[in-house]
Amino acid sequence: MTRFDPTSSTALVTGASRGFGRAIASALHAEGANVVAVARSREPLASLQHELGARFTVEAADVTDPVAAGTLLEQYRPHTLVLNAGAAPLMRPIQHHTWETFSRNWDVDVRQVFHWVREALLLPLEPGSTVITISSGAALAGSPLSGGYAGAKATTRFITSYAADESERAGLGIRFISVLPKLTPATELGARAVAPYAGRTGRDVGEYLADIGPALTPDDVGKATIELLASPEHTSGAYLLTPAGLSPVG
Numbered sequence: 160m161t162r163f164d165p166t167s168s169t170a171l172v173t174g175a176s177r178g179f180g181r182a183i184a185s186a187l188h189a190e191g192a193n194v195v196a197v198a199r200s201r202e203p204l205a206s207l208q209h210e211l212g213a214r215f216t217v218e219a220a221d222v223t224d225p226v227a228a229g230t231l232l233e234q235y236r237p238h239t240l241v242l243n244a245g246a247a248p249l250m251r252p253i254q255h256h257t258w259e260t261f262s263r264n265w266d267v268d269v270r271q272v273f274h275w276v277r278e279a280l281l282l283p284l285e286p287g288s289t290v291i292t293i294s295s296g297a298a299l300a301g302s303p304l305s306g307g308y309a310g311a312k313a314t315t316r317f318i319t320s321y322a323a324d325e326s327e328r329a330g331l332g333i334r335f336i337s338v339l340p341k342l343t344p345a346t347e348l349g350a351r352a353v354a355p356y357a358g359r360t361g362r363d364v365g366e367y368l369a370d371i372g373p374a375l376t377p378d379d380v381g382k383a384t385i386e387l388l389a390s391p392e393h394t395s396g397a398y399l400l401t402p403a404g405l406s407p408v409g
């Protein structure tokens with residue numbers, strides 16, 4: 160397995176306009192990578208490009224579009240692919256979901272990982288490349304107020320592990336890693352989830368956050384991404400991410 164060499168590599172990050180993705184793209188850029196940042200809204204991507212300067216390319220695209228997946232991977236052939244984009248689920252108890260609201264994260268998060276992982280295997284990416292998919296701690300614990308979110312994130316983890324197996328069987332030399340971050344109020348998506356969970360247990364947001372312990376920051380996610388890329392001992396597999404760091408999930 161080739162070591163991560165940021166100075167000679169291109170990294171493509173989805174959902175790079177805010178939250179974890181913005182921090183991951185910034186961390187990769189700080190390491191010297193040529194970064195391709197993907198999200199639907201061009202303006203926040205352009206503002207990050209303005210902040211970071213050279214070696215930062217913006218692509219406004221919907222990651223659920225298989226044509227975007229095929230076109231962008233063929234064009235950039237990234238050495239690092241971080242599939243981070245995800246939809247904010249509608250927060251309400253199961254009986255208040257319709258099938259359409261329940262399945263939102265299947266339509267966005269699972270569809271994205273399915274299309275992009277498939278293209279990464281078929282292209283294929285160069286030996287020594289790494290594909291990181293951002294799943295969620297909810298994939299282990301469930302998330303009773305967010306409809307199909309936890310199941311969708313468990314499925315992205317499964318797809319990632321199936322791809323790792325296919326890479327191994329075909330001798331492609333591509334690492335496939337899932338990261339399962341702990342819930343944090345530090346992003347738009349996480350902040351929207353915290354209040355309903357606090358309310359459900361009769362606590363205010365401050366009490367709820369104190370109970371769940373230290374919050375993961377987007378910078379923690381950026382640093383963990385660099386750690387995974389830089390260390391070959393982090394083989395294909397799944398890693399829980401908390402403020403204490405990465406730990407393998409069996």
Ligand SMILES: NC(=O)c1ccc[n+]([C@@H]2O[C@H](COP(=O)([O-])OP(=O)(O)OC[C@H]3O[C@@H](n4cnc5c(N)ncnc54)[C@H](OP(=O)(O)O)[C@@H]3O)[C@@H](O)[C@H]2O)c1
Pocket residue numbers: 173174175176177178179180197198199200201220221222223243244245246247267268293294295296297339340341342343344345346347348349350
């Ligand atoms: N925050 C948490 O507590 C937490 C915990 C565990 C896992 N996660 C996971 O971490 C990932 C990032 O979450 P976050 O908290 O950083 O969320 P966020 O702040 O809401 O950011 C989501 C990003 O995804 C992009 N995006 C959404 N749908 C897209 C689409 N169809 N095509 C292209 N880009 C799309 C958004 O940009 P546009 O809207 O401009 O497209 C944005 O850049 C998600 O997969 C989430 O499920 C979050």
